Amino acid sequence: MRDLDETDLEILRLLLADARRPYSEIGDVVGLSGPAVSERVSRLREVGVIEQFTVNVDRSKLTERVRLLVDVAVEPGHASAVYDALLDADGTQHAYRSADAHVVAHVGRPDADVESWLADAVDTSVVDDYTVRVLAESEWTNSVADADFAISCAECGNTVTSEGTAARLGGELYQFCCPTCESRFREAYEDLAEDA
Incomplete structure (x- = not known):
């Protein structure tokens, strides 16, 4: 197998900035032809570096929603299940699981009723406590800066x-x-x- 190189990393950066950017335009930046870029992207997909191309939707532009950061303290041994449930919960934009049995979710809700949302999403008997913060601002940046493959x-x-x-x-x-x-x-x- 050939090592992944700086060109691969630059292609990833360009795709993260705009996944719809034409391969010929990416090729102009990295010094390759469009078909060569296409071949590299195909290889990055085959080895699992690129999993999918998605659309990043700013949900705040679509409906009036309260943006919340919900930090859930979970009983040890249940954090993975709570994390999976919150990922699938209505309104979850991003979720994180920490090593100390906390699950944090960035959520957009039509109201600030987190208690019923949480009860619908997870088995609350494994939840020790939770805190909710109303977000004034948030931005998600997907980056490969200083990444090693x-x-x-x-x-x-x-x-x-x-x-x-x-x-x-x-x-x-x-x-x-x-x-x-x-x-x-x-x-x-x-x-x-x-x-x-």
């Missing part, structure tokens, strides 16, 4: 370096840190394919 080996989870390999199995591209991991993964994949 860390593609994980499909077999062992180690970081894939320039010595790594890649293999396409069943239409999916898998990355490996070494030929040994690739061989083990292939064997297990083929065994599963035979049993299916």
Whole structure:
């Protein structure tokens, strides 16, 4: 596998600024042709660096909503479930889970009735406490500043370096840190394919 480089990082920055920017325009900035940029973007998608292209909607422009920051203190062992539930809750724009069993959600609500919203969204028996702050301002910035790429080996989870390999199995591209991991993964994949 070829290492991801500064050109890949610059392509990501340009796509983050405007995901609809034509590849030919990106190519002018990074010194590549449009098709070469397209090829790099396809590879970044295959290895999982780019998951999807989305639209970032400023919900405050669509309806009158109270913008809130809700910090939920959760009983240990339940933070992941509360995080998942709040991600799916109506009005959640962003959610974060901290290591100390807190889940923080940026929420847009038609009113400030967080108590009923929280009761509809999560099992409140695992909620120790929560605080609500009305947001005066917020902005979401998606950035790759000073990022290092860390593609994980499909077999062992180690970081894939320039010595790594890649293999396409069943239409999916898998990355490996070494030929040994690739061989083990292939064997297990083929065994599963035979049993299916």
